[in-house]
Every structure is written in C-alpha cells, then in structure tokens.
Amino acid sequence: MNKQPGTSGLIFNEPLLWDKSREGRCAVSLPKPDVERADLEKDLIGDAPELPQLSELDVVRHYTRLSQWNFGVDSGMYPLGSCTMKYNPKTNEVQAARQGFAGAHPFAGEEFSQGALKLMYNLEQYLAKLTGFDAVTLQPAAGAHGELAGMLMIHAYHAKMGKQRSKIIIPDTAHGTNPASASLCGYDSINIKSGDNGILEPLAVAAVMDEETAGIMVTNPNTLGLFESNIKEIADIVHSKGGLVYGDGANMNAIMGIVKPGEIGVDVLHFNLHKTFSTPHGGGGPGSGPVAVGKTLEPFLPVPRIVKELDSYKLVTDFSDTMGRLHTFYGHFGVMIRAYAYILSMGGKGLTDASKLAVLNANYVKESLKGTLNLPYDYPCMHECVFNDEFQKEYHITTMDMAKRLLDYGFHPPTVYFPLVVDSAFMVEPTETESKEDIDQFISAVKAIAKEAQENPEKLKKAPHKTKVTRLDEVAAARKPCLRG
Structure with a gap:
C-alpha cells in the first residue's frame, strides 16, 4: 500500500451527555419487578442523582464517536520510544x-x-x-x-x-x-x-x-x-x-x-x-x-x-x-x-524471536532515516533509535513541528525531547509487532516531512491540519487547563 493512513475524513463533534439529555428518554427497558414497588424515604437517600436521559441510540453513538477520537495500537503504529507501545494478542x-x-x-x-x-x-x-x-x-x-x-x-x-x-x-x-x-x-x-x-x-x-x-x-x-x-x-x-x-x-x-x-x-x-x-x-x-x-x-x-x-x-x-x-x-x-x-x-523461542525482531525493526528505522534526520549516536541500536532536528534547524523547523505533522499522516508521533542527553530528541521505537510495510509507511512520512521543512516550512509550523483540533497553545493548556470537555 503506497498511500499513507492519514486522511481528512469526517470527524464527529460530540457534546456532553447532559447536553444531549431529553426528559423521558431511556436506553434500557427494565424487567417487570417480582416485588411490590416501594418508595424509599427521601431523608435516607437524599435527592436523586442528576443523570442524563438518553435513548439507546444516543448512548451507542456517543461512545462510538468518542472512541473514534482516540488513537491506540489497535488503530495504527504507535512508535513512542522508551514505552514499548506494541500490539498485544487478544x-x-x-x-x-x-x-x-x-x-x-x-x-x-x-x-x-x-x-x-x-x-x-x-x-x-x-x-x-x-x-x-x-x-x-x-x-x-x-x-x-x-x-x-x-x-x-x-x-x-x-x-x-x-x-x-x-x-x-x-x-x-x-x-x-x-x-x-x-x-x-x-x-x-x-x-x-x-x-x-x-x-x-x-x-x-x-x-x-x-x-x-x-x-x-x-x-x-x-x-x-x-x-x-x-x-x-x-x-x-x-x-x-x-x-x-x-x-x-x-x-x-x-x-x-x-x-x-x-x-x-x-x-x-x-x-x-x-x-x-x-x-x-x-x-x-x-x-x-x-x-x-x-x-x-x-x-x-x-x-x-x-x-x-x-x-x-x-x-x-x-x-x-x-x-x-x-x-x-x-x-x-x-x-x-x-x-x-x-x-x-510464545515459548522460549518465541520470546527470543520477539527481541530479535524489535532490534531488527529499530535498526531498520535507524538506517533508513539517518540521512534524513540527524543521528547523534550512529551505532547499532537495540529496540529504539534516537534522532534530532539538527538538519532542520536552518529552516527553523523543530522536532515538535515534525511530530505534529506526523499526525496528518496518520501516525502517533514518537517520543520527543527525551532522553535529555540528546538535544531536541526524536525517539522512535517500532517494536517487534510492526510489519515492514507499516514501518516503510512511517519512514516515507518522515522523509516527506523533512522535504516539506525545506520547501514549505511555514505550512509545517502550523501542523497538524487534518486533526479534530489543530496546533494547541500548550503553555496555556498547562497553566489554565479546561477540564470540562
């Protein structure tokens, strides 16, 4: 498959359950009780909790849409270095x-x-x-x-x-x-x-x-x-x-x-x-x-x-x-x-093979990208490899800019700015569970972003463009978090 997994397809908005609530709607039909109904004394239980009233369809669509906002290893490649975000057998x-x-x-x-x-x-x-x-x-x-x-x-x-x-x-x-x-x-x-x-x-x-x-x-x-x-x-x-x-x-x-x-x-x-x-x-x-x-x-x-x-x-x-x-x-x-x-x-052989594949995949990424991104330590690696943005600095493009742009290509970004021993680190761990085809897609995306850094750096600085929300004010988000949704 030559196309990248990223797309600008339909992204749903979804309000809070309380905003969708309508009086009298109920998502479940309770069975007929086999005992007589009795009202509990209010002074024992207090006021009834304020719960949203929704139909079954409202509930199903709500949680389905929320799930589509998430990205995980069941969605696509998750190359966070030092984290081992691999697919796990069901x-x-x-x-x-x-x-x-x-x-x-x-x-x-x-x-x-x-x-x-x-x-x-x-x-x-x-x-x-x-x-x-x-x-x-x-x-x-x-x-x-x-x-x-x-x-x-x-x-x-x-x-x-x-x-x-x-x-x-x-x-x-x-x-x-x-x-x-x-x-x-x-x-x-x-x-x-x-x-x-x-x-x-x-x-x-x-x-x-x-x-x-x-x-x-x-x-x-x-x-x-x-x-x-x-x-x-x-x-x-x-x-x-x-x-x-x-x-x-x-x-x-x-x-x-x-x-x-x-x-x-x-x-x-x-x-x-x-x-x-x-x-x-x-x-x-x-x-x-x-x-x-x-x-x-x-x-x-x-x-x-x-x-x-x-x-x-x-x-x-x-x-x-x-x-x-x-x-x-x-x-x-x-x-x-x-x-x-x-x-x-897995057995003993399977566990050993998993390690070998993790190392093979990481070294494949390292060798494939070391002319595109700077590689501070060009030695055979183990499960992950660490680059930085040294080659992109002349275009005023940072590691964070490239990580944000990867979202448009359908990939979760790798770990950035860690480990601290490498300035502006871009740390990739493909794990043993990613296929060569998926890793090749990731590599081609990084190469395309590096090319864009030279040819259209202003566009890159405003990435991501296709996600539900674009570039956030991360300083304001940390100092004044909005926790309501």
Whole structure:
C-alpha cells in the first residue's frame, strides 16, 4: 500500500451527555419487578442523582464517536520510544477475563485460591529463569514501584551489613524515575555522563564509586537504545567497594532470551509486564513491575512470598529480613495473567524471536532515516533509535513541528525531547509487532516531512491540519487547563 493512513475524513463533534439529555428518554427497558414497588424515604437517600436521559441510540453513538477520537495500537503504529507501545494478542485478554480469575477475591483464602497462587508461582519461576536470577516478587504495581522495591532492598541490605550508605550513582542515560526512587530511600544521586559512544565508561564509574556509595542504577539497554556492553566490568567495580548493581529492565523486550542480567553482575532488576509481556500500556495503567534478585538480596524481598509445599501453594510472611509489604494484597493480578498467557503461548523461542525482531525493526528505522534526520549516536541500536532536528534547524523547523505533522499522516508521533542527553530528541521505537510495510509507511512520512521543512516550512509550523483540533497553545493548556470537555 503506497498511500499513507492519514486522511481528512469526517470527524464527529460530540457534546456532553447532559447536553444531549431529553426528559423521558431511556436506553434500557427494565424487567417487570417480582416485588411490590416501594418508595424509599427521601431523608435516607437524599435527592436523586442528576443523570442524563438518553435513548439507546444516543448512548451507542456517543461512545462510538468518542472512541473514534482516540488513537491506540489497535488503530495504527504507535512508535513512542522508551514505552514499548506494541500490539498485544487478544487471546491474553480472553484468559484474563475467565471467570475463575476475574471473579477471584483476595479474601477467599489460600484454600480457594490455589489456581491463582499456582499461576503466580509459575510466573515467578519463568521470570527468574528468563533473567538468570534466583527469586522474583510480583508485588510491585508498576515500573517505578519496582524501582522503589529494588532500592528499598539495597537499603535494607546495607542496614543489615551494619553501615548505611548515602549515595547512589545514576547515569545520564537512566530512566527519569531512577533518581526519585533513590531519593525516597534517602540517597543522594551522583550523576555521571555516558561516553562518546553513548554508553557508560568503567573509568567514570570507578572515579565516583566509594565506600559511601550504595551502588549504581543502570538502565540496560539505556535510554539511547544502546546496550551497556561494559556492564560486567562496571559491576565488578561497584562490588569491589561493597556496592550493589540495580538494573532497570524496562527495556527487557530488546534482550529477552538473549541476555540474562543476573549472570552479568546485576543484583536486582525490575521489569515491566505491561511493556514486555503483553498488557495494554498507557492511560495511567494498569501496570506490573516484578523484581528479580540474586541470593544476596533474596532475604530482603517483600512479603508475602508465594511458597510451594508439595502440591499446594501458600502466602508466607515469616521472613526476618524482609523489607516489608509494598502493595495491598499481592499486586495487579490481571496483568500477571496476561503475562503468563503471553509467555506460555510464545515459548522460549518465541520470546527470543520477539527481541530479535524489535532490534531488527529499530535498526531498520535507524538506517533508513539517518540521512534524513540527524543521528547523534550512529551505532547499532537495540529496540529504539534516537534522532534530532539538527538538519532542520536552518529552516527553523523543530522536532515538535515534525511530530505534529506526523499526525496528518496518520501516525502517533514518537517520543520527543527525551532522553535529555540528546538535544531536541526524536525517539522512535517500532517494536517487534510492526510489519515492514507499516514501518516503510512511517519512514516515507518522515522523509516527506523533512522535504516539506525545506520547501514549505511555514505550512509545517502550523501542523497538524487534518486533526479534530489543530496546533494547541500548550503553555496555556498547562497553566489554565479546561477540564470540562
């Protein structure tokens, strides 16, 4: 298909439900009651709630039109870098919706929760095997929560060793939540710059690593989409001073089945089930951020922990060195079901192939666009690649201008202005689920926009042109938000 998916077709306006409401309309016919009608006393229930009165057709059209305003991975390519907005098989949604799982209640007790506990126990075992660690907790609610869990365990470890430390090393290519997680544990962040090739240099780590430093937080692959190939040497430097290595595994989808962080010096790792292991991602949730640890940190895992005894499973809290409880009950179970179904349906080879395809697709984008957009780090990338607007500056066109124009071509823009280590970053992650044809459409759209930057920059500055609303005043929107609709 040569045509771009963007179009200037019919876009519906849609008022609020209260504006559409008309007295006497009702979208549902209630069955005839089998008991006599009785009016409740007004002083018990207060005034009746103000609800819109709509016909069934009004309701169906309202929500259908609203759904057409949205863009998601089921609509088209969503190349947000550092986010992994990939298509997730619908079979995993089916498994999560099964009555035995969806209807499970956390107060049911272990006797009536054996299926759920078995699933979680097996998922922990799969994740441990996949990453080369000894134990896993599924309790953290999302990625940043997993970071906090990892740092709390490192904090508990140093307390157990008899001397708490005050600092943590954080590279400039780490995820932005890393310093916050460290600060919540009382650590001062020591920032270090990556080398000229976009990865950490062991000498830079050695220069700041001392007996007051609790360890290092390394995002690998990092936010430039590059693999930290010196990680083993860096881990040895940190360990030699009594520190620990925290691995941010949010980008695990690039190395799954290929690299096991637990076997190359990492002591604790979180990963995002809602990015790598099949859960719809975005809109604030849902999430799940399991944490894997080696023998050193296993005693400090949060409780309860799932233990298998013969053919039954139970939740155990009797661990003297535990960092405590992180989450009500045991985390986001629905996300765990999806991840479990994904792992079982893919198998080891399928998970490895997914990583290979994610890397292949990202490198294809990088090689195809590096003459069109500036590529600050021209090295083989992992799951994502980072450009910027250096070539377009002479036409006074910015990364934001190009991102806005992509909307007219039917693509959600990539991540912009992150990571901060690249000025005016334009960060693309095609994921493993996009076909070559769809990626080629995206590439041709970016090339067309770059050409337009030269030939008609004024038009480009006013983009998007085909969307329901055009260029917004983003400063005013942030300072004076209109929340009514």
